[in-house]
Amino acid sequence: MKLDECLDFLIEHQIGLGIEINPPKTRVNFKGYYQEMTYLLEHMYNILIDRKSLDLVVYISTIDEQIFQSLVKLFKNYFPHVKIVMNIDNGSEKHVRAAKYILDYHRKEIDNIGFSANQNDMINFKSIDNNQYNQSKKYIILKLKQIKQWLGLKDHSTPFTLLKWNTLTGNTNYTNGAYFRAGIIFEQLIEMNRDICMIGYWLNFEIHQQYCQKETVAQLHGIDLYHQFGSKRPAFFTSALFAKLSEHILYKNENCMVTGDFNHFQVIVWNAEHYNPYFTINDPSNDINYKEYQFNITNALPGMYKIKHYTLDQNHGALYKVWQQYNTRYGMDKETIDYVNRVTYPKLNISEIKVTNTINYHLKILTNAIQIIEFRKYFE
Known part of the structure; x- marks a missing residue:
């Protein structure tokens, strides 16, 4: 049965x-x-x-x-x-x-x-x-x-x-x-x-x-x-x-990739640090555990773009960190569990920009984080 x-x-x-x-x-x-x-x-x-x-x-x-x-x-x-x-x-x-x-x-x-x-x-x-x-x-x-x-x-x-x-x-x-x-x-x-x-x-x-x-x-x-x-x-x-x-890759290097086409493309930046996991739990500070990037997209098609910016890092989507924050010696009740599940998600920002020729974007990415910036050109 x-x-x-x-x-x-x-x-x-x-x-x-x-x-x-x-x-x-x-x-x-x-x-x-x-x-x-x-x-x-x-x-x-x-x-x-x-x-x-x-x-x-x-x-x-x-x-x-x-x-x-x-x-x-x-x-x-x-x-x-x-x-x-x-x-x-x-x-x-x-x-x-x-x-x-x-x-x-x-x-x-x-x-x-x-x-x-x-x-x-x-x-x-x-x-x-x-x-x-x-x-x-x-x-x-x-x-x-x-x-x-x-x-x-x-x-x-x-x-x-x-x-x-x-x-x-x-x-x-x-x-x-x-x-x-x-x-x-x-x-x-x-x-x-x-x-x-x-x-x-x-x-x-x-x-x-x-x-x-x-x-x-x-x-x-x-x-x-x-x-x-x-x-x-x-x-x-x-x-x-x-x-x-x-599936269509326009550009790729060791920590950045661009996929899609010229009307709808995604810029993906990630940080991958391979080292002893014990070293990562001894330093609670995030002040120095990040890298900054500037990318410039030249000869972009002019027009209005919608931008969706996804961020998955230690502050947005790290379940264990949130779980520890709300856990007690006797565990968590259902209301707390539901809340933890609701707030443990990657961050999403939505914006619109008008492009004439070049797109300039500045990123601050934490250790072992992923950020995806999706550009979709409006039909005008």
Whole structure:
């Protein structure tokens, strides 16, 4: 009954179902596992009125070619439209090269390749060596490049999914919350955009904690979109701002990008500082933790423009900071929770300007902040 209720909910809200498969490594134990999986799929098949109404994705984690083939055939027997992801969750050279055999012989059946990359895995938080933080900046892209090399993939024809990932967070719950990192996540999204077609998030803190009960610090193993009681974390707003961007890039450098066209364009400026998270919670002052920028847009089309200016920084959208401000020794009541959720949002300013030739704009951007200035020319 719980399964049926879940399926009804997913179809009603047009949410896809992803199933992560970690079959037994021995074929003897796999027989019973296969039979139980058959019962599950048979029930799903018979309960669904329209099988195609369920967007089904299966993430298979195995380096046994026979087991992989058996699972693919089983799922496609009941759901021919299922998408198959070969999950390289281990990521070691030995594991990936073993997976290469499966990819070589079943490439037509594999829609995607899944992998994980967590910057915290390569950091010794007991060390104050700053060089390791500099090396971690490109960890996700470097790991993807390495996996492609091991798999013998030189083109972009095979899409990748980043299932579990994280930026540097520190190795405690406190540093994970206090270390504001929207700019770092935004920078990662831009760098991953070319080679990775999908990325994974944890839905919320509670589900993440339950799933990782055996882990010392669950938050290190992924990024949560929500915290508790429907509170949106900065990662949610970062992803929402990224989704607003036009696909057409007019200009880009290391911390600025312009997208859109000459009648409607977006100027995006971000700050991404990669350093030990412990250093960020010892200095409560914001007086020196910012940078100033001046950008000039020459030869702009003359006319009236509407400007929407979004700001996501430590003062606008940082849930943990607001949560601490209103929390008490016995927690928060519903009225307080609702208020915290209402006020924890990026800042939005609206203005209008008349442009004759050049647009001059001055910005003050805090550490790991994101600002998007959207210019839309009125039709006159």
